[in-house]
Amino acid sequence: xxxxxxxxxxxxxxxxxxxxxxxxxxxxxxxxxxxxxxxxxxxxxxxxxxxxxxxxxxxxxxxxxxxxxxxxxxxxxxxxxxxxxxxxxxxxxxxxxxxxxxxxxxxxxxxx
Amino acid sequence: xxxxxxxxxxxxxxxxxxxxxxxxxxxxxxxxxxxxxxxxxxxxxxxxxxxxxxxxxxxxxxxxxxxxxxxxxxxxxxxxxxxxxxxxxxxxxxxxxxxxxxxxxxxxxx
Numbered sequence: 405x406x407x408x409x410x411x412x413x414x415x416x417x418x419x420x421x422x423x424x425x426x427x428x429x430x431x432x433x434x435x436x437x438x439x440x441x442x443x444x445x446x447x448x449x450x451x452x453x454x455x456x457x458x459x460x461x462x463x464x465x466x467x468x469x470x471x472x473x474x475x476x477x478x479x480x481x482x483x484x485x486x487x488x489x490x491x492x493x494x495x496x497x498x499x500x501x502x503x504x505x506x507x508x509x510x511x512x513x514x515x516x
Numbered sequence: 517x518x519x520x521x522x523x524x525x526x527x528x529x530x531x532x533x534x535x536x537x538x539x540x541x542x543x544x545x546x547x548x549x550x551x552x553x554x555x556x557x558x559x560x561x562x563x564x565x566x567x568x569x570x571x572x573x574x575x576x577x578x579x580x581x582x583x584x585x586x587x588x589x590x591x592x593x594x595x596x597x598x599x600x601x602x603x604x605x606x607x608x609x610x611x612x613x614x615x616x617x618x619x620x621x622x623x624x625x626x
Binding site: 447494498503505508 | 552
């Protein structure tokens with residue numbers, strides 16, 4: 405039982421490059437989330453998908469796009485990376501609203 | 517006022533003592549409350565959840581909820597060096613998604 409799987413675990417990008425962070429869960433959860441975590445800033449919600457076929461902006465959506473490909477997969481795309489997007493990115497899934505999240509292991513992204 | 521507030525610490529506790537972590541939240545309609553533990557360089561891990569007023573115990577951990585005062589706390593008994601981590605409080609503020617506090621860094625001193 406893998407839980408929430410994120411790829412890649414580490415990535416270095418040059419300013420202006422694009423990339424997609426992949427997330428997949430095998431727990432049949434309905435909701436999925438993308439967070440970024442920066443020192444002193446806590447976890448900040450980028451985008452979320454309450455159910456298959458829906459996506460919504462979170463607290464810090466600028467510079468990102470998402471796709472809920474199916475119930476299992478929720479990807480995060482950086483179209484033109486900026487140094488301000490250097491962060492640790494976490495994907496999480498949730499069965500329904502009253503349950504906690506299960507987090508993936510994270511992606512450490514550095515934009516130079 | 518932040519929706520979920522925690523003292524960022526660091527909180528230093530001697531080994532074997534009780535560590536007490538506190539969290540306050542703004543929305544009286546909140547339904548569910550969670551404590552996550554995050555080791556340095558790792559992802560958050562759910563360790564406790566509580567839905568009703570009162571105490572909930574799981575091993576050395578006790579979560580306490582007081583909806584009237586809008587706070588939730590986590591007690592760690594017989595603290596061990598392996599408990600040294602950042603503890604995140606998360607609250608479901610009536611909507612589906614959780615809101616996280618900034619986290620409290622806890623250090624257990626041998």
